[in-house]
Amino acid sequence: AMRVLGLSPFISISIGTYCRITSATTLSMKDKARRSFLANTSSGIGNMPDHTMSLDAPDARRRARAQAALVGAVTGDAAAQTSHWNYDHGAFHTKLTEAGRLDNPEFFSSNSFYVVPVGGQSCYGDQLLEVARHIAAARTGDGDPTDPLDSPAGKEGLVNRLETAFGPGSRYGPYPPADPDARPSMPLDGPWRHASMKGFLDNLRAKRISHPDCGSDDSQADCIAKAVPVACAYAGNPRLAHLVEAAVRSTQNSDVAVAYGVAAARILEACILGEAGDVITALRAALVVCDVPSPAGSEAHTLLKLVLEVADGRHGTLEQSVAALASSPLMESRLKFPVALIA
Numbered sequence: 445a446m447r448v449l450g451l452s453p454f455i456s457i458s459i460g461t462y463c464r465i466t467s468a469t470t471l472s473m474k475d476k477a478r479r480s481f482l483a484n485t486s487s488g489i490g491n492m493p494d495h496t497m498s499l500d501a502p503d504a505r506r507r508a509r510a511q512a513a514l515v516g517a518v519t520g521d522a523a524a525q526t527s528h529w530n531y532d533h534g535a536f537h538t539k540l541t542e543a544g545r546l547d548n549p550e551f552f553s554s555n556s557f558y559v560v561p562v563g564g565q566s567c568y569g570d571q572l573l574e575v576a577r578h579i580a581a582a583r584t585g586d587g588d589p590t591d592p593l594d595s596p597a598g599k600e601g602l603v604n605r606l607e608t609a610f611g612p613g614s615r616y617g618p619y620p621p622a623d624p625d626a627r628p629s630m631p632l633d634g635p636w637r638h639a640s641m642k643g644f645l646d647n648l649r650a651k652r653i654s655h656p657d658c659g660s661d662d663s664q665a666d667c668i669a670k671a672v673p674v675a676c677a678y679a680g681n682p683r684l685a686h687l688v689e690a691a692v693r694s695t696q697n698s699d700v701a702v703a704y705g706v707a708a709a710r711i712l713e714a715c716i717l718g719e720a721g722d723v724i725t726a727l728r729a730a731l732v733v734c735d736v737p738s739p740a741g742s743e744a745h746t747l748l749k750l751v752l753e754v755a756d757g758r759h760g761t762l763e764q765s766v767a768a769l770a771s772s773p774l775m776e777s778r779l780k781f782p783v784a785l786i787a
Contacts, residue, residue, distance in 0.1 A: 509716045510676040514576060517672045521569030523550035528566055528636075529557050533763075558636040567610075567638045568669040574609045575691050576673035578602045590683060593674065593690040599655040602694050607648060610641045619645055640666045644695040655690070659697030667692045667705035675709040679716040684709060703740035707748055710734055727752045750774055 527549060530536040539554055540546040551562055560566075565573060578601060582592035592598040612619045616637045621628075643660020652658055670691045678684050685706045692698075692705040707730060714720040714729035727748060734745045754769045769775060 506679070506716060506718060509718065510679060513712055513716060514673060514676045517572055518565070518569060521565050521572065522563050525555065525560065525564065525566035525569065526562055527552050527554040530554060556631055558630075558632040558634065560635050564635075567636055567641065568666060570609060570635065571606075571641075571666055571695070572669045572672050574605055575602070575670050576676070578605050579673060579677050590678070590681070590687060593687045594683070599690060599694065602691070603653070603655055603658055606644065606695060610637060611645055611648075616641075620649075638664070638666055640664055640696050656693035656697045659693045659695050661698055662696045663698045663700035663704070664696075665704075667696050667701035668708040670694075671705040671709040672712060675712040675716065679713040684713060699738045699740040700743070703738065703744040706741070707734055707744045724752065724755055727755065747774065
């Protein structure tokens with residue numbers, strides 16, 4: 445899967461050493477994810493030489509966890525995009541129940557905003573993949589392994605890659621639209637370009653092409669998608685937060701986006717390093733090392749503590765936990781922020 449996705453440098457051990465298929469549901473997900481990976485070969489991303497990259501984590505189990513996190517993120521996004529943005533949970537659950545899919549909603553077709561082939565990615569997943577491909581393509585030589593996100597040339601390369609992937613010549617379609625006031629017919633026949641990407645493209649059109657000035661003033665959950673491959677490649681690296689910031693600011697030049705991107709990376713890092721085997725422990729580990737010295741970083745730390753308190757409260761179901769989180773005065777003005785995804 446890594447090789448077909450153009451991520452050969454992330455390969456270090458056999459995927460079979462950590463994949464454990466335990467149910468018909470995961471078997472179905474594995475098959476559909478495989479077809480998703482194979483579908484990507486048409487875009488020419490499988491032609492990179494098969495170099496093996498040594499991740500900063502030295503032991504095989506740590507590398508395996510990093511690989512599993514990356515494949516899991518890509519597969520999870522593909523499994524969810526077919527029912528993306530179902531805001532009426534009651535109506536969605538009724539639809540799932542009627543279809544006999546309440547216990548296995550993955551790849552269930554119920555997306556009223558856009559339609560991409562089953563197994564394809566949302567705009568979140570596409571951003572994740574482009575950052576991962578950028579790191580993989582640049583880390584095959586003898587240079588500093590942080591160069592893809594740390595050097596001026598690396599940052600410029602990432603901006604160019606993202607413009608190619610999401611710009612007017614991409615499968616996301618023309619931009620800007622011929623009539624910006626016209627409401628599109630939904631669902632769109634093709635992927636949905638996020639607001640953060642539109643702001644990024646607007647900045648490029650306005651000749652703000654240098655990193656980080658090209659990034660939009662956006663603080664939505666795209667920052668977390670971009671943080672995932674950075675955490676997978678650099679877990680344990682003392683410059684992880686700096687590298688996440690570079691990836692996030694490429695399209696989201698916002699302190700809030702950076703704060704939540706770093707928080708998400710720290711949660712995933714704890715799992716990759718073997719410091720946490722469950723979400724609660726990973727949250728606690730992330731709280732110790734959350735390291736964005738800004739008001740936004742302080743906010744992220746405070747809200748992560750709130751999420752931990754809610755999770756520790758053993759509210760039973762996910763719905764009860766979300767209700768408990770939403771009832772906090774701290775969340776009143778923040779329910780649209782990335783903390784909802786972290787929760």
